[in-house]
Amino acid sequence: MSESDVTPSEDAIVLDYLPHGRADDDRPGYQKPPIAFALDGDEFSLHELTLTDDADLKIGDRFDVSTPPEGVDSVRPIEYGDLSGGARSELEYVIEDLIDEEEDRFVAIYNEAQPITLRLHQLNLLPGIGKKLRNTILDERKRKPFESFEEIDERVTGLHDPKSVLVDRILEELREDELKYRLFARGE
Known part of the structure; x- marks a missing residue:
C-alpha cells in the first residue's frame, strides 16, 4: 500500500455549481436547492452534491469525498449523462490538470x-x-x-x-x- 492510499486527500474537484438547482427540476426556484457536480480524482467517479443556501463552494474547489465540507447536505454518485453542460465542458481540463499534478x-x-x-x-x-x-x-x-x-x-x-x-x-x-x-x- 502506498502512502497516498492511507493519507486523507482532497480528491474531489468541483466541476460546476448551480446556485438555483437543476434546470430540469420543475419545482419553483425557491424550492430548488443549489447543487454542484464533482469528479473524484482518485477513483474517477462523478458526484452530485446537494448544498445549503450558504454553502461556500466554487468551481475548482477541492474537498475530501469521505468528509464533505460544511454546506454540503448530501453527496450521491451519478453517471456522465447526469452532469450539467458546464460540468461536461470542464471535465477534460480537470482530468488534464490531475494528470499533470x-x-x-x-x-x-x-x-x-x-x-x-x-x-x-x-x-x-x-x-x-x-x-x-x-x-x-x-x-x-x-x-x-x-x-x-x-x-x-x-x-x-x-x-x-x-x-x-x-x-x-x-x-x-x-x-x-x-x-x-x-x-x-x-x-x-
Missing part, C-alpha cells in the same frame, strides 16, 4: 500495465495502442522504467502525446456504461 501516478500506467487475457493487454485499452505500439512500450520499459511522459514520447516512436491518450481513455470510461474493462473509472 500526479504525473508519476499516471506514468506508472505505462510501466505497470499487465495482460488481461492471453490476447488482450491493459495497454491495448488505451486509444491508438495496438499490438506494435504495445510491444514497443513493453520492450522499452524492460530496458528501463519510464520516468515521465516526455521520456515515453521520446522512447516510443509512434505514440504521440501519451498524456492525452490517458485523458481520452478516462473520458471514455466516464461516458460509457457498458465497457467490459476499465483502467481508471469505477464501473457499476
